[in-house]
Amino acid sequence: MEMRETDRPGDEGLARALGWFSIGLGVAELVAPRGIARMIGVRDHRILLRAVGLREMASGVGILTQRRPAGWLWARVVGDVMDLALVGAAFRSPRARRGRLALATAAVAGVTALDVVASRRLSRRPGEPEDDAIRITKSITINRSPEEIYRFWRDFRNLPRFMRHLESVQVTSDKRSHWMARGPAGKRVEWDAEIVDDKPNELIAWRSLEGSDVETPGSVRFQRAPGGRGTVVKVELLYRPPGGLLGSLVAKLFGADPDQQVAEDLRRLKQVMETGEIATSAGPSARRSRRLAAAS
Amino acid sequence: MKANCWFDTHDIRVEEVPDPSIVNPRDAIVRITSAAICGSDLHLYNGYVPTMKKGDILGHEFMGEVVEVGSGVKDLRVGDRVVVPFPISCGNCFFCKKQLFSLCENSNPNAWMAEKMWGHSPAGIYGYSHMLGGYPGGQAEYVRVPFADVNPIKIPAGIPDDQVLFLGDILPTGYMAAENCDIEPGDTVAVWGCGPVGQFAIKSAFLLGADRVIGIDRFPERLGMAQKRSGAETINYEEVDVYETLDEMTGGLGPDACIDAVGMEAHAPGLVGAYDRVKQAAMLETDRPHALRQAIMACRNGGTVSVAGVYGGFIDKVPFGSLMNRSLTLRSGQTHVQRYMRPLLERIQKNEIDPSFIITHHMALDDAPEGYDMFLKKEDACVKVVLNP
Ligand SMILES: NC(=O)c1ccc[n+]([C@@H]2O[C@H](COP(=O)([O-])OP(=O)(O)OC[C@H]3O[C@@H](n4cnc5c(N)ncnc54)[C@H](O)[C@@H]3O)[C@@H](O)[C@H]2O)c1
Ligand SMILES: [Zn+2]
Ligand SMILES: [Zn+2]
Numbered sequence: 001m002e003m004r005e006t007d008r009p010g011d012e013g014l015a016r017a018l019g020w021f022s023i024g025l026g027v028a029e030l031v032a033p034r035g036i037a038r039m040i041g042v043r044d045h046r047i048l049l050r051a052v053g054l055r056e057m058a059s060g061v062g063i064l065t066q067r068r069p070a071g072w073l074w075a076r077v078v079g080d081v082m083d084l085a086l087v088g089a090a091f092r093s094p095r096a097r098r099g100r101l102a103l104a105t106a107a108v109a110g111v112t113a114l115d116v117v118a119s120r121r122l123s124r125r126p127g128e129p130e131d132d133a134i135r136i137t138k139s140i141t142i143n144r145s146p147e148e149i150y151r152f153w154r155d156f157r158n159l160p161r162f163m164r165h166l167e168s169v170q171v172t173s174d175k176r177s178h179w180m181a182r183g184p185a186g187k188r189v190e191w192d193a194e195i196v197d198d199k200p201n202e203l204i205a206w207r208s209l210e211g212s213d214v215e216t217p218g219s220v221r222f223q224r225a226p227g228g229r230g231t232v233v234k235v236e237l238l239y240r241p242p243g244g245l246l247g248s249l250v251a252k253l254f255g256a257d258p259d260q261q262v263a264e265d266l267r268r269l270k271q272v273m274e275t276g277e278i279a280t281s282a283g284p285s286a287r288r289s290r291r292l293a294a295a296s
Numbered sequence: 297m298k299a300n301c302w303f304d305t306h307d308i309r310v311e312e313v314p315d316p317s318i319v320n321p322r323d324a325i326v327r328i329t330s331a332a333i334c335g336s337d338l339h340l341y342n343g344y345v346p347t348m349k350k351g352d353i354l355g356h357e358f359m360g361e362v363v364e365v366g367s368g369v370k371d372l373r374v375g376d377r378v379v380v381p382f383p384i385s386c387g388n389c390f391f392c393k394k395q396l397f398s399l400c401e402n403s404n405p406n407a408w409m410a411e412k413m414w415g416h417s418p419a420g421i422y423g424y425s426h427m428l429g430g431y432p433g434g435q436a437e438y439v440r441v442p443f444a445d446v447n448p449i450k451i452p453a454g455i456p457d458d459q460v461l462f463l464g465d466i467l468p469t470g471y472m473a474a475e476n477c478d479i480e481p482g483d484t485v486a487v488w489g490c491g492p493v494g495q496f497a498i499k500s501a502f503l504l505g506a507d508r509v510i511g512i513d514r515f516p517e518r519l520g521m522a523q524k525r526s527g528a529e530t531i532n533y534e535e536v537d538v539y540e541t542l543d544e545m546t547g548g549l550g551p552d553a554c555i556d557a558v559g560m561e562a563h564a565p566g567l568v569g570a571y572d573r574v575k576q577a578a579m580l581e582t583d584r585p586h587a588l589r590q591a592i593m594a595c596r597n598g599g600t601v602s603v604a605g606v607y608g609g610f611i612d613k614v615p616f617g618s619l620m621n622r623s624l625t626l627r628s629g630q631t632h633v634q635r636y637m638r639p640l641l642e643r644i645q646k647n648e649i650d651p652s653f654i655i656t657h658h659m660a661l662d663d664a665p666e667g668y669d670m671f672l673k674k675e676d677a678c679v680k681v682v683l684n685p
Contacts, residue, residue: 141390143388143389143390143393229390230390260408263408264408267407270389270401270402271386271402274386274388274389274401274402275322275386275387275388275389275402275443276321276322276368277320277321277322277368278320279320279386279402279403279404279405279420279429279442280319280320280405280442281405281406281420281429281430281431281432282319283316283319283353283431283432283440284297284299284313284314284315284316284353284432284436285301285313285349285351285352285353285432286299286301286303286309286311286313286350286351286352286353287349287350287351
């Protein structure tokens with residue numbers, strides 16, 4: 001597992017604490033909704049509180065099991081707003097005890113503020129400039145020698161076999177190549193690239209030519225893994241799009257989760273290198289036959 | 297072709313679906329002659345395994361005849377009779393080379409889903425949710441078998457399907473559960489659950505040299521089968537306290553090894569059962585680990601708890617302190633089936649085991665939904681259903 005130097009452990013710690021807070025509150029809300037309702041001064045919301053309890057649990061488990069918990073934290077923020085609305089509704093009810101409610105509101109609002117801070121921090125990696133660039137570092141261990149994997153990668157025409165966003169790469173000279181990527185809605189993004197560093201069986205680095213639409217330096221390192229486990233392949237990519245329409249096309253090349261996209265690309269590289277093919281579960285299901293039936 | 301498809305909890309239907317075809321060079325297509333319903337299928341049927349999609353073809357315990365092979369498959373020929381192991385393995389990766397076939401790194405195209413749930417992904421499995429690959433299963437007339445050059449085992453003519461079908465899953469599963477106990481002469485092994493997996497765990501424990509094996513369940517026909525077919529002693533957990541009875545039977549030591557052949561849907565009488573059911577329904581835990589709790593508490597100091605039963609996610613109130621303070625060893629895993637198929641086939645050929653003794657029902661593929669229902673409710677003394685398409 002690679003380390004991300006840019007993640008501040010403090011924020012992960014905060015996220016984790018909020019995760020446990022969620023589970024704790026969730027259990028209390030589920031098991032003793034009446035007690036909690038009494039505690040915060042509301043009477044008639046037992047079922048609602050139970051629902052809130054479930055939501056707290058789900059987001060708690062989500063936060064604890066997620067490596068990058070930003071998404072789940074935002075779910076918490078939504079949950080907090082729900083809680084605030086709930087407490088707000090209780091305020092308007094004549095039977096509510098105002099003093100306790102005010103306290104509860106303050107407590108929930110406090111947690112909301114924490115949630116927002118943690119989510120904002122985790123959504124953008126700290127220290128990262130606020131531009132549209134996509135930066136990705138990913139590693140995988142492949143049960144093949146560095147020589148074999150280097151040879152495969154060095155022929156850039158092979159890249160689209162495992163990099164989903166690429167349509168084709170044409171090699172135009174020993175150092176230069178023309179890359180075509182699939183954008184959303186069939187739009188294409190193209191650029192020319194040159195190899196800027198090439199250490200056989202160790203490293204390949206490339207970048208798009210001056211004046212290209214996209215600035216995309218990238219590199220891949222091949223390092224012999226310990227204990228005869230093959231090779232650790234480490235990829236670093238950066239896509240810095242220009243502004244405007246093309247920029248947003250580039251930003252979408254990797255979908256919503258660029259890290260995962262590249263992780264999947266590397267997994268496919270591993271499959272090709274180790275098994276000679278890319279694993280697929282393509283096959284029949286009653287879904288497809290229905291769709292076919294509907295179409296015909 | 298016809299296939300048994302999952303639509304929802306307790307809603308499966310035999311539907312007309314397209315035939316499978318070769319996609320990758322190492323694929324083969326197998327025409328199914330026998331497919332069993334497994335206890336693991338019940339976890340899908342009861343809706344406890346996430347990432348199932350409406351229309352998924354079920355079934356991971358099947359055999360048949362090769363009808364087509366891809367260009368990369370050299371050792372299999374059209375017409376060969378094969379049993380297919382349920383974990384899909386590439387044969388090339390670090391884990392396959394270590395014979396940890398159910399941990400193959402290259403067979404789960406949806407590995408990222410499993411990583412979200414479990415941290416890392418195991419191998420793909422036929423008909424067992426999208427988190428484990430989303431592969432169409434074998435309760436159908438035909439199935440596509442990936443990496444067919446390394447997975448299926450050829451079966452010589454003359455041995456009936458019923459004797460070899462279980463080589464693909466539960467016979468190796470029972471065997472691995474017993475092997476994980478590192479049985480020594482004089483050992484007593486207790487087995488929670490006398491379903492098909494439990495029956496084979498009991499038989500295997502004896503084969504591997506256990507002195508005594510104690511089967512635990514509540515269905516008389518299953519307890520009776522364990523006594524008659526393998527010579528086990530039995531405990532009906534609805535009649536006596538399991539922990540006390542085991543202690544009494546083992547001179548206060550506890551069994552040397554305890555096998556959990558029950559899994560995530562353990563039945564528990566009384567308050568504990570209600571507690572787990574409520575927590576499971578409220579998503580506070582995903583599994584009901586009652587048998588596992590008992591197995592840990594009952595095991596003798598320094599003994600082994602071997603978990604063959606399937607668990608999916610999070611469990612609660614597991615006595616981990618008992619495990620730690622008493623130096624217990626915990627072993628588990630989806631079975632590395634490919635490791636056991638050949639040696640177990642040889643034992644079958646030498647008449648050391650005839651696994652067909654667990655089969656209580658043969659049905660047509662069309663009747664799969666009734667088969668599931670009967671197997672779930674253990675009606676008609678049902679222990680194992682085999683479907684013949
Ligand atoms: N590890 C693997 O690779 C693998 C392979 C196949 C099956 N399995 C798992 O093995 C388990 C058993 O499978 P099966 O086909 O035998 O299913 P099954 O449903 O027929 O058997 C389960 C048995 O456990 C009994 N049981 C339930 N609660 C119990 C308790 N508290 N104490 C003692 N017994 C109890 C039931 O009465 C039943 O007889 C399932 O979880 C299944 O998913 C694992
Ligand atoms: Zn099974
Ligand atoms: Zn493998």
